[in-house]
Amino acid sequence: MTGRLWGVGLGPGDPELVTVKAARLIGEADVIAFHSARHGRSIARSVAAPYLREGQVEEALIYPLTTETTDHPGGYQGAIDDFYAACAVRLAAHLDAGRDVVVLCEGDPLFYGSYMHMHKRLSHRYVTEVVPGVTSVSGASAVLGRPLVERDEVLTVLPGTLPAEVLAERLASTDSAAVLKLGRTFTKVRDALAEAGRLDEAWYVERATTGQQRLAPLAEVDPGSVPYFSLALIPSPVNAAAPAPVAGTESAGAGDVRTRGEVVVVGLGPAGRPWLTPEAQEALAGVDELVGYGPYLDRVPPNPRQRRHPTDNRVEAERAAHALELAAAGSRVAVVSSGDPGVFAMASAVLEVACEPRFADVPVRVLPGLTAAHAVASRAGAPLGHDYCVLSLSDLLKPWEVVAERISAAAKADLVLAIYNPASKSRTWQVAAARDLLLEHRAPETPVVVGRDVGGARESMTVTTLGDLDPGTVDMRCLLLVGSSTTRVAERGDGSRVVFTPRRYPA
Numbered sequence: 128m129t130g131r132l133w134g135v136g137l138g139p140g141d142p143e144l145v146t147v148k149a150a151r152l153i154g155e156a157d158v159i160a161f162h163s164a165r166h167g168r169s170i171a172r173s174v175a176a177p178y179l180r181e182g183q184v185e186e187a188l189i190y191p192l193t194t195e196t197t198d199h200p201g202g203y204q205g206a207i208d209d210f211y212a213a214c215a216v217r218l219a220a221h222l223d224a225g226r227d228v229v230v231l232c233e234g235d236p237l238f239y240g241s242y243m244h245m246h247k248r249l250s251h252r253y254v255t256e257v258v259p260g261v262t263s264v265s266g267a268s269a270v271l272g273r274p275l276v277e278r279d280e281v282l283t284v285l286p287g288t289l290p291a292e293v294l295a296e297r298l299a300s301t302d303s304a305a306v307l308k309l310g311r312t313f314t315k316v317r318d319a320l321a322e323a324g325r326l327d328e329a330w331y332v333e334r335a336t337t338g339q340q341r342l343a344p345l346a347e348v349d350p351g352s353v354p355y356f357s358l359a360l361i362p363s364p365v366n367a368a369a370p371a372p373v374a375g376t377e378s379a380g381a382g383d384v385r386t387r388g389e390v391v392v393v394g395l396g397p398a399g400r401p402w403l404t405p406e407a408q409e410a411l412a413g414v415d416e417l418v419g420y421g422p423y424l425d426r427v428p429p430n431p432r433q434r435r436h437p438t439d440n441r442v443e444a445e446r447a448a449h450a451l452e453l454a455a456a457g458s459r460v461a462v463v464s465s466g467d468p469g470v471f472a473m474a475s476a477v478l479e480v481a482c483e484p485r486f487a488d489v490p491v492r493v494l495p496g497l498t499a500a501h502a503v504a505s506r507a508g509a510p511l512g513h514d515y516c517v518l519s520l521s522d523l524l525k526p527w528e529v530v531a532e533r534i535s536a537a538a539k540a541d542l543v544l545a546i547y548n549p550a551s552k553s554r555t556w557q558v559a560a561a562r563d564l565l566l567e568h569r570a571p572e573t574p575v576v577v578g579r580d581v582g583g584a585r586e587s588m589t590v591t592t593l594g595d596l597d598p599g600t601v602d603m604r605c606l607l608l609v610g611s612s613t614t615r616v617a618e619r620g621d622g623s624r625v626v627f628t629p630r631r632y633p634a
Contacts, residue, residue, distance in 0.1 A: 134237075138260045139266030140336045149178075154179070159185050167187065171232060191206060232260070237257060273362035276363050285304060305361075309358060316359055396496045414460060416461070419473070424463060507588060507626040510626045515543035527557070534564045538564065550605070571595075575593050
């Protein structure tokens with residue numbers, strides 16, 4: 128069994144910018160290989176040092192030369208090709224012996240990386256994987272605090288070893304640019320930037336993200352002070368007028384970039400994060416204040432940047448007014464609801480208060496969520512496959528007489544019913560009353576689905592009939608689905624039962 132070859136990117140220099148995967152592989156490898164100059168010091172190894180362990184075999188791949196001066200019969204390229212071939216033989220011996228080999232590489236292994244020479248010689252013979260790293264270009268942009276490209280801009284990456292006229296031509300025709308491999312090429316690159324009319328836009332970045340980092344306008348840099356691990360960067364022209372970055376100072380307060388306040392009413396779905404839409408997740412992440420019934424707010428992961436305002440479940444109007452007042456003062460506010468905010472929830476309460484003259488200018492958005500009715504229906508099968516109605520058994524906000532009339536009307540119309548708020552600690556008789564009203568128009572064999580805490584830790588699903596429905600088993604955590612005359616319960620081959628209402632209605 129041969130070993131596995133890994134080309135591992137270490138990022139631009141800060142050991143904390145090594146990826147989690149790279150750190151794990153470095154610690155697990157049998158053999159750690161790294162390139163260095165003839166002095167033996169390796170930048171790659173120094174970056175990886177925190178992740179090395181005792182007992183690992185280290186293969187130092189020491190370049191035989193650092194300039195193009197050589198007496199090799201094949202010249203510089205011949206000498207370097209022989210070197211890479213010899214390195215590949217050394218690593219292959221480990222791989223053939225079953226040892227996993229990690230080749231360290233600054234930046235990204237396949238972005239001007241030294242690893243790629245091993246990859247070309249070994250990846251067709253051994254199982255190989257490349258682990259990408261943060262490039263020096265990204266590191267330089269980050270420490271400068273200036274975007275590389277924006278919108279339709281084009282970024283050009285150039286090696287400083289190109290002829291001066293080619294550099295000038297490319298620099299003149301692009302939006303943003305990064306020129307790598309400075310060192311001895313610095314003067315040529317600076318002259319090319321001047322020829323292209325871009326010198327005043329260019330920044331010099333040396334050893335980005337490390338303790339030896341240096342930033343300066345490129346025109347002010349002494350050519351004699353430039354090491355190989357540096358680059359020239361022309362950031363995004365769109366952001367050219369942005370203030371110069373100030374390292375080590377706190378950013379401006381949020382008031383400097385405050386957007387207009389608004390209220391967004393967010394549906395959380397029936398349970399945890401898997402039921403939350405991406406749109407709702409984005410909205411929750413972007414607000415300053417969260418308002419809602421306490422248990423619903425608890426379902427939103429805490430963020431110390433945000434303020435939370437939990438309230439009791441029976442103060443909807445006050446909760447809505449509070450949210451709108453916060454938004455009127457400039458805050459971005461999310462009012463959270465379980466399920467869908469427009470179904471027996473906070474959207475209508477917020478909009479009702481928002482229509483008062485004092486809140487006329489406060490923007491309000493409503494983001495839908497997966498309803499409890501649809502969640503329960505999906506667990507049972509497709510009981511809502513034909514016409515259905517949704518109603519609440521709660522008589523806190525409307526008289527029971529109205530509830531009873533609507534139950535009878537829906538039953539008489541042969542609609543499937545999704546019944547919310549069937550019972551609570553103080554309301555215990557409505558389920559039995561609703562069942563008796565339904566039985567005036569529905570057969571006792573009519574299927575009934577009782578879903579409790581769907582999506583939660585205590586989820587349960589019960590399929591029974593209208594005649595056998597036990598009101599004592601129903602509480603506020605439940606939602607009832609009462610079938611129509613066409614709703615069916617069918618046994619599947621695996622012994623499970625599904626409930627569905629056919630889309631075709633009998634003539």
